[in-house]
Amino acid sequence: MTFKPMLKFLLRRFVFLLVTYIVATTIVFILPRIIPGNPLAQMLSNLSRVAQANPEAIRAAEKTLMEEFGVDKPILVQYGQFILKALKGDLGTSISYYPRKVIDLIVPVIPWTLVLLLPATLVAWILGNTLGAMAAYRRNTWIDKGVLTAALIVSQIPYYWLGMIFIFLFGVKLGWLPVQGAYSQGTIPSFSWEFFVDALKHYIMPFASIVLSAMGGWAIGMRVMVINELGSDYALFSEYLGMKDKRIFKYAFRNSLLPQITGLALNLGTVLGGSLITEIVFNYPGTGYLLFKALTTLDYPMIQGIFVILIASVYLANFLVDFLYAWIDPRIRLGQEE
Amino acid sequence: MFSLMIRPLFKNKKFIIGISIFIFFLLLGILGPVFYKVDPTEMTWDYEQPPSSEHPLGTDTYGRDVLAQLFHGIRSSLYIGFLAAIISSIIGTIVGSFSAVKKGITDDILMAITNIVLTTPSMLIAILIASYLKVRSMEAVAVILGLFQWPWYARAIRAQLMSVTSREYVYLSIMAGYSDTKLVIEDLLPTIATYAFMSFVLFINGGIMGEAGLSLIGLGPTQGISLGLMLQWAVLLEAVRRGLWWWFVPPGIAIVAITASLMIISTTMDEVFNPKLREE
Numbered sequence: 286m287t288f289k290p291m292l293k294f295l296l297r298r299f300v301f302l303l304v305t306y307i308v309a310t311t312i313v314f315i316l317p318r319i320i321p322g323n324p325l326a327q328m329l330s331n332l333s334r335v336a337q338a339n340p341e342a343i344r345a346a347e348k349t350l351m352e353e354f355g356v357d358k359p360i361l362v363q364y365g366q367f368i369l370k371a372l373k374g375d376l377g378t379s380i381s382y383y384p385r386k387v388i389d390l391i392v393p394v395i396p397w398t399l400v401l402l403l404p405a406t407l408v409a410w411i412l413g414n415t416l417g418a419m420a421a422y423r424r425n426t427w428i429d430k431g432v433l434t435a436a437l438i439v440s441q442i443p444y445y446w447l448g449m450i451f452i453f454l455f456g457v458k459l460g461w462l463p464v465q466g467a468y469s470q471g472t473i474p475s476f477s478w479e480f481f482v483d484a485l486k487h488y489i490m491p492f493a494s495i496v497l498s499a500m501g502g503w504a505i506g507m508r509v510m511v512i513n514e515l516g517s518d519y520a521l522f523s524e525y526l527g528m529k530d531k532r533i534f535k536y537a538f539r540n541s542l543l544p545q546i547t548g549l550a551l552n553l554g555t556v557l558g559g560s561l562i563t564e565i566v567f568n569y570p571g572t573g574y575l576l577f578k579a580l581t582t583l584d585y586p587m588i589q590g591i592f593v594i595l596i597a598s599v600y601l602a603n604f605l606v607d608f609l610y611a612w613i614d615p616r617i618r619l620g621q622e623e
Numbered sequence: 624m625f626s627l628m629i630r631p632l633f634k635n636k637k638f639i640i641g642i643s644i645f646i647f648f649l650l651l652g653i654l655g656p657v658f659y660k661v662d663p664t665e666m667t668w669d670y671e672q673p674p675s676s677e678h679p680l681g682t683d684t685y686g687r688d689v690l691a692q693l694f695h696g697i698r699s700s701l702y703i704g705f706l707a708a709i710i711s712s713i714i715g716t717i718v719g720s721f722s723a724v725k726k727g728i729t730d731d732i733l734m735a736i737t738n739i740v741l742t743t744p745s746m747l748i749a750i751l752i753a754s755y756l757k758v759r760s761m762e763a764v765a766v767i768l769g770l771f772q773w774p775w776y777a778r779a780i781r782a783q784l785m786s787v788t789s790r791e792y793v794y795l796s797i798m799a800g801y802s803d804t805k806l807v808i809e810d811l812l813p814t815i816a817t818y819a820f821m822s823f824v825l826f827i828n829g830g831i832m833g834e835a836g837l838s839l840i841g842l843g844p845t846q847g848i849s850l851g852l853m854l855q856w857a858v859l860l861e862a863v864r865r866g867l868w869w870w871f872v873p874p875g876i877a878i879v880a881i882t883a884s885l886m887i888i889s890t891t892m893d894e895v896f897n898p899k900l901r902e903e
Contacts, residue, residue, distance in 0.1 A: 305739045312748065316755055437890070441828070441882040443835060446854065446875040449863045457866045464864050505890070551775070554744025562839050566858055573840075580754055580841050592751055599744050 291611045298607045302600045309596045313589050314367050318360070349378050350586075376590030381582040387590035390575065395594070397467055398571035401488070402560050405495035406549075412496070413503025414545055418538050420504065421511035432504060440501025444559040445566045448494040452567070455490060463487050465568040491567045495560055506548060510541035543614055550606035553599050631895050638895070641887030648881045652701050655694030663691035663848055674869050681869035684860045692848050693873050699849040700831050701881070703765045707830030710769030711776065712823050716815075718773070719780030723788065734781070737774045745771035746836060753842035761844045768833040769826075776822045780815055787814045817896050824889045828882045835878055850874040 358366075370376070376387040413436075420432035456464035468474060468484045514520060514537035523533045561573030568574065572591060579587035632638050667686035674681045680689035718737060722730045749767045753759060787793060793810050801809070831850070837843050838851025839858065857863065857871035 301738070302742070305742050308739055309743050309748075313751065316751060437886055438879065438883050441879050441886055443832060443875070443878065445836075445839060446871075446878065449854075449858070449871050449875070452863050453866065453868055453871075457864060509893075551741065554746060557744055558746030558750075558836060562836055565840065566863070576750075577840055580750075583754075585754075588751070588754055592747060595747055596744065599747075600742065603742060 294611050295604075295608060298604060302604055306597060306600050309600075310368065310371065310593055311364075313592050313596075314364055317585060317589075345384075349384070350380075371593055376593060377586035379579075379584055379587045381579065381584040381587065387587050390587065391572070391590055391594055394570060394572050394575045397569065398560070398564070398573065401491055401495070401564070401569065401571060402557065405492050405560070406499065406553075406556050409496045409499035410503055410545070410549055413500040414507045414542065416500070417504035417507025418511050418534075418541070421508045421515065421537075422534050424512065424515075429508075433508065436501040436504040436508075438501070439498055440505060442498045442501075443562075444495050444498050445562045447498050448491060448563050448566045451490045451494050462490055467569050467571075487569075491563055491569055495556075495563060499556060499559075502552075503545065503548075507541060507545060510544055511537050514538075514540050543610070546606060546610050546613070550603045550610075553602050553606075557595065557599060632892065635891050635895055637887055638891040641884045641891060644880055644884035645888065648697055648877065648884070649701065651694060652697035656691070656698060659691060659694055661688045661691040663687060663695045671867055680873055681867075683856065683862070683867075683870050689853075689870055689873060692853055693850075693877060695848045696850040696853050696874055697877050697881070699761055699844070699847055700834055700851065700878070701827075703761050703768070703834045703844075703849065704827040704830035704881075706762060706765035707769035707772070707833065708823050708826035710766060711773040711826045711829070712819065714770070715773035715776035715822070716780060716819065719777035720784055720811075722777070722781040723784035730781075734778075737777050740771060741774035741778070743771075746833065749833060749837060750840060750842060753837055757845075759842070759845045761847060761849070764834055764837060764844050765830060768830050768837070772826060772829045772833075776819075776826075779818065779822070783815050783818060784811060787811060817892060821889045821892050824885045824892075828885050831878060831882055850878050 374388050376391070379385050379387050379390055382390055416432050416436070420429040420436075423429050452464050455461045463469065463486055465487075467487050468480065469487075472480060472483060474480060474484075511534075515533070520533050520537055523536070524530075561571075561576060563569070564571045564573030565577045572595065576588065576591050578584075579591065664687060667682065669678065669682050670684055670686040672678055672682045672686075678688050678690065680693060682688055683692070718733050722733045722737075745768075748771055752767050753764070756763060787810070793806070796806055796810050834843060834849055835851035835854060838849060838855045841855065843849060843851050843855060851874075853874040854871060857867070857874075862870040
């Protein structure tokens with residue numbers, strides 16, 4: 286077995302994602318400069334509102350911002366500076382938390398988002414695909430119909446609305462689980478058992494709302510995929526050969542997983558968007574909540590910074606999925622097909 | 624020919640259920656505000672009242688009638704959904720068919736753009752653009768959402784057209800001296816018509832969901848009432864944690880019912896027109 290074709294595939298994907306990332310950051314850079322109404326002026330007027338009547342502080346902040354945006358320089362120089370700084374991890378200074386750096390504000394919230402998003406997405410993907418495949422295997426039985434109907438409805442429930450319903454039912458009405466945050470107010474995150482239990486209690490509802498509503502879509506997709514596979518020539522041929530149903534199903538299942546992995550990559554953005562909003566509903570201290578605060582105070586350096594990082598992580602995740610795909614799909618691994 | 628396409632759909636129970644739910648909500652949106660003449664923006668002292676005969680779905684913190692808001696919200700959300708779907712469908716069809724027909728460098732460039740937009744999280748870009756717009760009309764929100772959800776459709780249209788143009792009946796039509804327009808109308812369009820319609824339906828979903836998401840993050844339409852805005856107000860004013868269920872449950876149900884009915888319509892169409900999925 287040779288790894289050359291796989292490397293070629295991965296290299297190609299990497300270059301593509303890099304180009305895409307450059308395009309995306311360019312959009313992040315250009316937008317505030319082409320949208321009418323001069324966001325910079327807006328930013329400064331906001332600053333005076335946030336920084337509360339300390340003329341010296343405002344002036345200092347103004348100077349920092351002017352320098353950071355480099356408005357007096359030609360646009361290409363500004364662009365070059367923006368990219369260079371972003372590569373160095375310098376995303377500018379926050380307005381609402383002046384004089385703190387954007388990157389210092391974003392880094393602490395990222396783990397919270399990852400801890401929620403990654404397990405929830407994976408669990409939803411696994412459960413959804415299993416259910417969908419089961420439904421396809423028992424085609425036209427009540428299991429199939431039940432799974433399909435439930436999946437159709439559940440897949441259309443926005444994560445955050447399901448979150449609201451959960452908060453209302455299990456938090457407010459039944460009082461089983463805490464209604465907001467990622468841990469109780471007053472406790473300090475630490476690696477103690479008490480904190481872990483407390484965080485876990487806060488974790489259940491946001492996690493469950495994402496898993497449950499994300500599952501439906503995967504189940505629907507998987508069901509169609511497996512049914513298609515079961516109707517394809519190789520499945521029919523195996524059937525005529527007298528192969529056991531279970532065995533044919535196993536082949537169909539494995540072949541159907543591949544497009545679902547691609548689907549995972551394509552859906553990352555949607556999943557991320559949905560979970561960011563779920564964080565807002567739960568007052569969960571992740572990236573979504575920070576973004577929400579930045580948006581309400583029109584803290585543009587922070588908004589830009591969050592986007593540069595979020596988009597980069599989506600592409601990175603995409604690349605990881607590509608890697609997984611290349612590793613699983615023998616056609617790419619062995620280079621039989623582009 | 625048209626009735627030949629439509630007839631099997633109406634023999635399908637699921638399709639009938641889906642389309643009935645959708646038409647029901649469409650009518651609520653269109654006729655609701657006409658018959659239920661309560662001003663959804665009128666503030667009264669009856670604030671945060673649970674459902675009663677006077678306010679069938681209660682009132683919010685400002686004493687505004689929730690049912691009136693719901694009717695207007697359904698109307699705006701559907702409007703935004705349709706508008707976004709029209710925009711996405713037009714862009715997707717143009718990009719997809721140009722790629723398939725022109726081939727070569729045009730194809731390469733268009734597909735590169737399509738792939739870039741496809742990989743870029745559309746919701747994030749929508750949030751970013753909306754954050755720079757101080758005033759956001761319903762139309763602006765629809766445009767922002769419509770601009771980024773077309774890539775998968777463009778790719779599918781391209782793939783379908785490419786496979787169709789290499790089929791024999793198309794060659795025959797060309798040999799028979801069909802003009803380009805006649806070729807497109809008689810041979811190419813019918814093959815992508817059902818797919819285009821199914822995608823249009825899903826684009827409406829994308830628009831409605833996208834509007835709700837944008838609104839919740841605080842970037843929805845700056846004027847009017849939509850289902851997303853209702854949810855946003857409920858979240859901002861802590862309706863959930865204070866147990867005011869009549870405020871945040873109805874708009875959510877409306878969103879889920881509309882989008883699920885459209886989903887059912889789209890999947891049953893797939894079942895009816897895709898021989899492998901057809902129930903024997």
